[in-house]
Amino acid sequence: MVNVQERYAVTRPMTAKRVSLILLGVSSLVALATFVGLLSPVLFALVAGLFPVALIGLGASRKGRLGPMVWVVLALAVILEGTILGLLLLRGTVLTGPAWLGLPRVAALQLLGLFVLPLVVTGFGYAWTFQSWTLRDEDLERLRARAKVGRPAEKVPDEGDD
Amino acid sequence: MPDAHPVFDKPVIVVVALIYLGVVTAIGFWSARRTHTVQDFFIAGQGVGLVVTAFATMSAAFSGFVFIGGPGLTYRMGLASLFISIPVSFTAGLLCWVVAKRLRLLAEVRDVMTVPDAILVRYRSRAASGLAAIAVVVGTIGYLGAQLLAMGVMIESIFGTRAWLGEGSLPLAMGAGLTLILLYAVGGGMVAGVYTDLFQGALMVLAAGAVFAYAVVAGGGTAAIAESIMTSDAFGPAFLDPLGNVPLLTAIGFFFVFAVGNLGQPHMLHKFYMLDDPRKLKWMPLVVGTTQAMCVLIWLGIGLAVPALVAQGQIPPLVNPDAASPTFLLGFVPALLAGLVFAGILAAIMSTADSFVNIAAAALVHDLPRALGRRVANELRWSRIAVVVVALCSAAFALAYGDLIALLGTFAFGTFGAALAPAIAIGLNWQRVTAAAATASIATGMGVNLSLEFLAKQTFLTWLPKATFLAPGVLPTAVSLAASFAVLILISWLAPRPDQPIDDDVVAVMEM
Numbered sequence: 001m002v003n004v005q006e007r008y009a010v011t012r013p014m015t016a017k018r019v020s021l022i023l024l025g026v027s028s029l030v031a032l033a034t035f036v037g038l039l040s041p042v043l044f045a046l047v048a049g050l051f052p053v054a055l056i057g058l059g060a061s062r063k064g065r066l067g068p069m070v071w072v073v074l075a076l077a078v079i080l081e082g083t084i085l086g087l088l089l090l091r092g093t094v095l096t097g098p099a100w101l102g103l104p105r106v107a108a109l110q111l112l113g114l115f116v117l118p119l120v121v122t123g124f125g126y127a128w129t130f131q132s133w134t135l136r137d138e139d140l141e142r143l144r145a146r147a148k149v150g151r152p153a154e155k156v157p158d159e160g161d162d
Numbered sequence: 163m164p165d166a167h168p169v170f171d172k173p174v175i176v177v178v179a180l181i182y183l184g185v186v187t188a189i190g191f192w193s194a195r196r197t198h199t200v201q202d203f204f205i206a207g208q209g210v211g212l213v214v215t216a217f218a219t220m221s222a223a224f225s226g227f228v229f230i231g232g233p234g235l236t237y238r239m240g241l242a243s244l245f246i247s248i249p250v251s252f253t254a255g256l257l258c259w260v261v262a263k264r265l266r267l268l269a270e271v272r273d274v275m276t277v278p279d280a281i282l283v284r285y286r287s288r289a290a291s292g293l294a295a296i297a298v299v300v301g302t303i304g305y306l307g308a309q310l311l312a313m314g315v316m317i318e319s320i321f322g323t324r325a326w327l328g329e330g331s332l333p334l335a336m337g338a339g340l341t342l343i344l345l346y347a348v349g350g351g352m353v354a355g356v357y358t359d360l361f362q363g364a365l366m367v368l369a370a371g372a373v374f375a376y377a378v379v380a381g382g383g384t385a386a387i388a389e390s391i392m393t394s395d396a397f398g399p400a401f402l403d404p405l406g407n408v409p410l411l412t413a414i415g416f417f418f419v420f421a422v423g424n425l426g427q428p429h430m431l432h433k434f435y436m437l438d439d440p441r442k443l444k445w446m447p448l449v450v451g452t453t454q455a456m457c458v459l460i461w462l463g464i465g466l467a468v469p470a471l472v473a474q475g476q477i478p479p480l481v482n483p484d485a486a487s488p489t490f491l492l493g494f495v496p497a498l499l500a501g502l503v504f505a506g507i508l509a510a511i512m513s514t515a516d517s518f519v520n521i522a523a524a525a526l527v528h529d530l531p532r533a534l535g536r537r538v539a540n541e542l543r544w545s546r547i548a549v550v551v552v553a554l555c556s557a558a559f560a561l562a563y564g565d566l567i568a569l570l571g572t573f574a575f576g577t578f579g580a581a582l583a584p585a586i587a588i589g590l591n592w593q594r595v596t597a598a599a600a601t602a603s604i605a606t607g608m609g610v611n612l613s614l615e616f617l618a619k620q621t622f623l624t625w626l627p628k629a630t631f632l633a634p635g636v637l638p639t640a641v642s643l644a645a646s647f648a649v650l651i652l653i654s655w656l657a658p659r660p661d662q663p664i665d666d667d668v669v670a671v672m673e674m
Contacts, residue, residue: 021592021651028648031418034411035641037633041410048418052249052256055422058591059260062673076252084414087405094392094399094406102384103402104392107241110404111462114417115248119455122255123448130444135263139674140270140440146670147271 016066020057027051045088049080056122060134067133072125076118083113172492178501179320179508182365186512187345189358210356212442216449217363218356218513219254219433223424224366224457225305225514226312227571229507232458233490234483236465240401242413243465247458249421254450257434258443261425264590264671266440271667275435276521277428277582278529283668284589287597292533293604295525297581298428300608302522302552305429305574307560309515310553313339313508319488320504333561339508340557343515344550356436358516362509367453369506370460372499373491377463380471380494387470394473401469409635419639422647423579425587429517432524457510460503464490518556523548573615576639580607583643584650590672592654593664599653607646614638 027047034044053076060069090106100108126134210218228247235243268274272283277298282291314336318324324331381387391397400406405413424430437443468486471477477493480486487507491500523545527538538544584607585600615638617629632641664672 017592021588024588024647025651025655028644028651031640031644032648035633035636035644036631041414041633044418045410045414048414048421051418052252052421055425055587056256056259058588059256061591080252091403091405094403099385099388102386103388104399106404107388107402110241110244110248114245115251115455115458117251118255119251119451122252123451126255126258126447127444134259135440135443135674137441140267143267143270143667143670143674146667 015064016057016061016070017064020054020061023050023054024058027054042088045084046081049084050077053077053080060129062133068129069125069133072121072129075121075125079113079117079121083109086113172497172500174497175501175504176320178498179505182505182508183342185361186358186509187342189361192357210436210438212437212445212449214356214360215433215437215442216446217453218359218436218517219430219446219450220453220457221359221363221366221510221513222429222433222517223250223427223514224454224510225309225571226316226507226511227308228457228461229503229510230312230316230484230487231571232461233464233468233486236461237469237480237483237486240397240407241404242406242408242416244404244462245413245416246420247461249417249424250454250458251451253421253424254454255447256421257424257430258447260587261431261590262434262443262446263440263674265431265434265586266437266443267671267674268668269435270440271671276524276529277431277586278525278533280590281585281600282529282532284664285585285595285597285600286665287601288533288535290585290597290601290604292530293601293608294582294585295529295533297577297604297608298525298529299522299552300612301428301574301577301581302518302525303556303559303574304577305571306515306518306522306553306556308571308574309511309518310336310340310343310557311560313511313515316504316508316511320508336557336561339512339515340553343512343519344553356433358509359513362506362513363453365502365509366506367456369499369503370457373495373503374459374463376495376499377467377490380490381467382470382474384466387466390470390473391466394469396479397469397473411633411640412635412637415635415637415640419576419579419637419643423575423583423639423643426579426581426583427575428521428578428582429514431586432517432521460487467494515553519549519553522552526552572639573611576611576615576637576642577608580611580639580642580646582607584647588647588650588654593669593672594659595650595654596657599650599657602653603646603650606649607642610645611639611642614641 027050030039030047031044033039034041053073056076057066057073060066060073066073086109087106090109093106094104098105101111103111131137232243232247235246265274265280268280268283272279274280274283278291278294281294282288285291311332314332317335317339318331321335323335327334378384378387381390388402391401392399434443464487468477468480468490471490471494472479477489480489491503495503526548527541527544531538581604584603585595589595589600614629614632617626618638629638
């Protein structure tokens with residue numbers, strides 16, 4: 001039986017961690033450029049939605065791959081970016097747009113896309129992928145066994161360590 | 163704050179608040195008897211289950227700002243203010259994927275109890291760890307000061323002490339709150355903190371749900387609330403446009419800072435060390451996210467209902483937006499529920515304050531001496547002394563800056579986020595990050611944040627320039643957060659590969 005990590009190791013390229021880091025680096029620079037007026041604030045709005053997704057991609061990747069997490073990351077990216085794009089496009093339509101849930105659609109979009117849906121996707125996505133990808137029992141047992149046998153002596157680094 | 167004096171007008175509120183304070187004090191005394199070691203004091207002996215850890219994380223994250231400042235901010239700037247609170251829907255997942263698992267697994271292989279501990283183990287750098295400890299102390303003084311000030315204002319509001327004591331009321335109210343916090347923080351340390359958080363968190367969730375329902379009903383339903391606000395001269399349609407009432411850089415800046423900055427909040431990260439089994443992280447994002455989302459309902463409910471009630475003429479316009487919550491609770495909610503909510507707000511403030519005195523004590527007694535190559539002989543005893551010292555310093559600082567609760571809170575959140583988030587979040591997931599990059603990132607985050615805040619707020623050095631190079635509406639905390647990420651990533655990319663290997667057991671944790 002092929003476990004989920006081996007399956008994805010065969011079929012997915014080793015790019016998730018690198019893509020996440022590139023996104024984070026570029027997003028940081030774009031943000032700084034918008035803060036000093038070199039780029040449009042709209043670009044900051046778009047990278048602000050990407051930033052947490054890229055961080056999750058970085059944290060969830062193992063050996064550079066996302067495995068089943070790729071669906072969670074993609075879903076969250078679509079939801080956050082789509083919502084922010086929608087908010088940008090719907091600016092100034094409070095009076096003209098039809099109401100959702102009793103609220104103007106731009107307000108309902110904010111609540112649905114940045115509050116309700118991300119909670120469902122991340123909450124259940126984390127639980128769904130936890131045992132197969134995030135923390136497998138055998139990996140934890142291996143780490144604990146290693147800690148018992150080869151635990152290095154606790155020490156404060158000397159000056160040379162800096 | 164409203165002029166009403168609940169101690170006379172609605173004694174039920176005071177009775178409920180007093181019962182609450184009694185329960186919290188009892189938990190403190192009970193916990194003190196269970197605190198025997200420094201591990202008990204700082205990380206509750208690493209023996210806490212999912213629900214308690216989740217509620218402790220949620221309670222520590224939510225302070226008086228959510229319940230008092232949040233609705234007040236919405237009253238002032240409309241739905242743009244929600245960009246501060248709605249990222250809680252995914253920040254618990256973000257924390258768990260990026261840092262929680264690795265911090266908890268580090269505790270499996272090393273004796274780590276604090277965030278600077280994790281930085282020391284990861285980078286083997288006393289400079290990086292020491293700077294992180296300084297950032298924790300600096301941020302804590304601001305954050306704890308804001309909590310103590312908010313608590314003083316709440317106690318004044320509940321007991322109406324300003325009518326009797328005048329200007330001396332606030333320091334005395336803060337002193338009462340400080341005494342209560344110290345009672346269980348000094349004695350019980352984190353054992354007291356987490357069990358108090360469980361009680362407080364449950365109370366906050368229940369109260370927030372009930373108040374949201376009352377708010378919607380009081381405003382006549384969501385459609386009537388929206389209609390009243392949109393047609394009001396005082397608020398208008400822009401109030402309900404998330405990007406309509408403030409500059410785009412401010413609104414999205416809130417989202418950026420309060421989503422990504424979460425990764426550097428030591429009072430939240432600290433909680434993950436306490437979990438008795440890392441496999442219990444499985445349901446953490448759902449439990450923490452759901453409970454936080456429930457609490458945000460009070461922000462949303464009161465934040466929308468009060469402007470609608472003002473627009474409908476049911477209450478007069480607020481002179482001080484921070485009075486939105488007390489005004490609604492005293493006027494539109496049954497006294498018993500209002501008492502529970504006031505107690506819940508006190509609970510939120512106290513649980514956050516307790517977490518902060520604890521981590522600041524750890525930074526002073528454990529992390530900084532370790533960064534200097536020393537160890538404190540009796541950490542438990544000195545931790546208890548440090549708790550008192552930190553709390554007193556924070557109270558003095560808050561009193562000196564009296565009216566800056568929100569400013570202090572935002573500044574402290576930004577300091578933690580900018581200084582610690584990149585070194586922890588990227589550093590625990592990318593082996594190429596060097597000690598030099600982490601140290602530079604921490605220094606950049608803390609330095610830029612302090613400098614921009616100082617330039618923006620100071621008025622006594624008239625020859626100093628303002629930060630006019632920034633675009634209108636930019637948040638200083640957003641600048642420092644982006645800068646610290648950029649510094650860490652660029653140095654790691656551009657510098658030669660680190661020649662100092664990471665310890666094998668730490669690499670094993672990073673690769674899991």
